Amino acid sequence: MTARILDGKACAAQIQAELAGQVAEFVTRTKVVPALDVVLVGENPASQVYVRNKALACEKVGMRGRLYTLPQSTTTAELLELIYRLNQPAADQPATHGILVQLPLPAHIDTTRVLDAIDPRKDVDAFHAENVGLLVQGRPRFLPCTPRGVLELCQRSGISLTGRRVVILGRSDIVGKPLANMLLQKGADATVTVCHSRTREVAWHTREAEILVAAIGQPRYVTAEMVRPGATVIDVGINRDAMGKLCGDVDFDAVQQVAGAITPVPGGVGPLTVAMLLLNTLTAAQLATNCTPLTP
Ligand code: GUN
Numbered sequence: 001m002t003a004r005i006l007d008g009k010a011c012a013a014q015i016q017a018e019l020a021g022q023v024a025e026f027v028t029r030t031k032v033v034p035a036l037d038v039v040l041v042g043e044n045p046a047s048q049v050y051v052r053n054k055a056l057a058c059e060k061v062g063m064r065g066r067l068y069t070l071p072q073s074t075t076t077a078e079l080l081e082l083i084y085r086l087n088q089p090a091a092d093q094p095a096t097h098g099i100l101v102q103l104p105l106p107a108h109i110d111t112t113r114v115l116d117a118i119d120p121r122k123d124v125d126a127f128h129a130e131n132v133g134l135l136v137q138g139r140p141r142f143l144p145c146t147p148r149g150v151l152e153l154c155q156r157s158g159i160s161l162t163g164r165r166v167v168i169l170g171r172s173d174i175v176g177k178p179l180a181n182m183l184l185q186k187g188a189d190a191t192v193t194v195c196h197s198r199t200r201e202v203a204w205h206t207r208e209a210e211i212l213v214a215a216i217g218q219p220r221y222v223t224a225e226m227v228r229p230g231a232t233v234i235d236v237g238i239n240r241d242a243m244g245k246l247c248g249d250v251d252f253d254a255v256q257q258v259a260g261a262i263t264p265v266p267g268g269v270g271p272l273t274v275a276m277l278l279l280n281t282l283t284a285a286q287l288a289t290n291c292t293p294l295t296p
Pocket of ligand 1: 100101102103104125145146174273
């Protein structure tokens with residue numbers, strides 16, 4: 001058996017086409033163009049590509065994307081100063097609706113202080129403590145982009161989560177923890193296990209999974225033996241292997257022989273993360289203009 005390939009690129013393109021229509025309707029109604037400010041500190045090559053893609057994607061759906069690139073030597077205080085300015089732009093500055101600070105930040109910067117400083121109503125990543133709390137309570141303002149992308153891809157591919165055993169590899173604040181929370185909510189109704197670096201017998205857990213999500217940042221960690229035949233395998237990892245080749249957390253060639261459905265890397269979850277960011281930016285603009293958000 002060879003797995004069905006879940007085409008994240010096509011799914012994201014469809015969402016962005018729908019979104020372009022919603023943005024046009026919003027602009028006509030309010031005369032406000034949704035705007036996202038993306039902040040990058042340092043010269044991480046992967047982050048440079050991601051932030052450029054995020055800003056460009058905004059323009060493609062009729063929003064404004066502005067990129068702020070700061071040097072590696074930027075201090076926490078200097079970054080906070082920029083965020084305060086973006087939170088409340090001066091009267092002669094263009095309004096901004098969403099603020100995204102690309103992670104990871106250089107080690108000398110206090111990431112928690114930075115994320116806490118973003119106005120929660122502009123926090124399109126949903127990393128601010130207030131937005132995490134709202135999510136956990138089941139009344140989200142924004143849904144975090146990558147976990148939302150995973151759910152959206154399942155939904156649009158006809159993969160039901162209700163009552164399913166979902167195993168997540170990785171407990172990061174960006175993917176593992178928020179995804180587990182979203183899957184637990186009423187409406188998603190999955191049964192969730194989160195494995196992490198201290199989990200014993202990881203393969204025993206993963207073989208139980210009807211849906212397996214890998215988000216640990218280890219090239220080709222998930223092997224065919226770890227996967228239940230027919231399972232859906234969602235690969236959130238974006239790594240470079242020893243040869244410098246782009247790959248996910250899943251050994252794609254071997255696992256696609258066992259799985260029922262699988263996401264490729266690239267072209268799987270990545271494009272959906274960007275599409276969900278755009279959705280959140282529209283939501284932020286709707287909140288700022290007192291329009292009823294269509295989403296989440
Ligand atoms: N780094 C990796 N993924 C993300 C993300 O979704 N948002 C931000 N801000 N940084 C990231």
